[in-house]
Amino acid sequence: MSHKDALRSAITSVVLAASIATAAADETSIRLTEGPGLTQVQASCSMCHSLDYILMNSPFQDKAAWEKTVNKMVKVMGAPLAADDVATVVAYLDSHYGKESPPPGSP
Numbered sequence: 001m002s003h004k005d006a007l008r009s010a011i012t013s014v015v016l017a018a019s020i021a022t023a024a025a026d027e028t029s030i031r032l033t034e035g036p037g038l039t040q041v042q043a044s045c046s047m048c049h050s051l052d053y054i055l056m057n058s059p060f061q062d063k064a065a066w067e068k069t070v071n072k073m074v075k076v077m078g079a080p081l082a083a084d085d086v087a088t089v090v091a092y093l094d095s096h097y098g099k100e101s102p103p104p105g106s107p
């Protein structure tokens with residue numbers, strides 16, 4: 001097994017373990033606002049940490065900040081988001097969890 005193969009299989013097991021953990025945590029996972037992009041957020045942003053991270057950062061992140069966060073999650077952490085989905089997720093986060101958007105639960 002080459003070094004690269006070993007690395008790849010290590011990554012595969014981490015991803016697998018993460019998806020099992022997500023499935024198990026599904027029932028208790030927090031509910032985010034419905035809207036275009038929610039599916040991608042639920043699929044890609046809850047595998048390494050709770051979706052709480054989004055709520056936690058909501059009070060102070062504007063669109064540019066969300067863009068930076070999502071890009072960091074993809075490029076540095078390795079979140080499995082297609083380029084198209086990055087824009088969708090950023091738009092979702094900005095409109096529902098942006099600094100300027102109404103707090104969750106308000107009309």
Ligand code: HEC
Nearest residue numbers: 044045047048049053054057069070073077078079080089
């Ligand atoms: C591959 C694992 C992974 C995935 C997938 C992932 N994250 Fe993260 N995320 C992390 C780690 C690790 C940290 C803590 C990083 C740190 O402290 O610098 C983090 C931290 C955060 C934070 C806290 C602020 C910060 O910048 O550290 C937010 C907000 C966040 N993630 C949002 C998201 C969103 C939104 C997505 C989906 C697009 C996502 N994450 C997907 C690994 C991941």
